[in-house]
Amino acid sequence: MILRLLTYLSSPEAARALATALLDARLIACANIGPAVESHYTWDGARQVDAETQLWLKTRTDLRDRVMAEITRLHPYEVPLIAADEIDVNADYAAWVSDQTR
Numbered sequence: 001m002i003l004r005l006l007t008y009l010s011s012p013e014a015a016r017a018l019a020t021a022l023l024d025a026r027l028i029a030c031a032n033i034g035p036a037v038e039s040h041y042t043w044d045g046a047r048q049v050d051a052e053t054q055l056w057l058k059t060r061t062d063l064r065d066r067v068m069a070e071i072t073r074l075h076p077y078e079v080p081l082i083a084a085d086e087i088d089v090n091a092d093y094a095a096w097v098s099d100q101t102r
Helices: 012-024 061-074 090-098
Strands: 002-009 032-043 046-060 083-087
Touching: 002 012, 002 061, 012 046, 012 061, 012 083, 032 083, 046 090, 061 083, 083 090
Parallel strands: none
Antiparallel strands: 002 046, 002 083, 032 046
8 A cells, every 4th residue: 555645835836845855855756746726714713715736745654654744844834734545556656656765
């Protein structure tokens, strides 16, 4: 099983910076920077509407805690979303993810 994580950032540049840091640390094998989404939420009692960029990350399931801690440490948001789920992938892809991470 492979772990797929999702977070949102304020811009593609912020997503690239986080992805690069995680790749350089070999905590993830791959990052996919997705399209902009429009996020609606309440923060400090006020309604907010912001453009955000999706960032999908793939890693080994056993690295979950380390990756989540590093995302939390590096993420510019005070309270970032970090969603994770295990995905069943083909054996060759799983071996590649394992080889790319430590």
